[in-house]
Amino acid sequence: MAPPPRPVAEVVWKVHRALYTKTRGRIGHHFLGMTTLLLTTKGRKTGQQRSTALMYLEDGPGLAVVASNLGSDKPPAWWLNLKAMPAAEIRIGPERRVVRGRETTDDERERLWPRFVDLYPDYAEYERMTDRRIPIVMLEPA
Template sequence: MREEESEVHDSPTGWVAAHIRRYVAGEGSSGHLLYGKPTLLLTTRGRRSGMLRRTGLIYAEDAGNYVVVGSNGGSDQHPHWYLNLRADPRVRVQVIAERFVAVAREAEGEERTRLWEVMTAVFPQYESYRGKTGRRIPVVVLEPRRAAPE
């Protein structure tokens, strides 16, 4: 994923797009915290369009990885970014000013249970979202693929 930023299409949701613009313009200094919650920018490749799609997500860190939740506000539909990374798990991530490539995978079993608790501690509303939907809300681990120091 070496495409230029100009080729990235931001979320069509107004408040999310505004958050992304603030984040990018300030190198994360003015967008990293959203309502007191840490956020990152996630760029996936559209599973049908092939275009790069960017959104902002609440995250937690875990053992050098980043964890995000595909809650979609408790909707019965998975968020598009989650469907995209299932089709192509290679993603781009920005955390504050740091940009890197990562590989996404869905947490399962005991790891999922543990990380769900981590994420609900960061954003307790995830529990209410879980009660709104019959789908299993995905917990996604983003594993950075940083270049080794020379």
């Protein structure tokens, strides 16, 4: 089954992010069978706070997220923001945490990628849609 068209997915995630924010995580932590967090980064160009909802996996003390951008050849803005300024905040349900983001090592990515694809098979399709290597980002306690 193919992933939803990009405009549809963008609207769904925008509504999801708004609900997550408005309800302070009471609605949105579990979404369409996925466990999600809300990542807030500082915009590298504007300096404004930007939030996005992402599916995550726990991995030791860190949380892993995928910078897929729905299979686009361009990386997601949140990943570019995080690379420019690794300090960020996450919300998991009502709980907030300060984190630092980094790209996983090759070994970490090799171990985590199959787990993400098992959890959300569209990631395999996103990987086929782009020539870029889709990063897995580790969000670790700051």
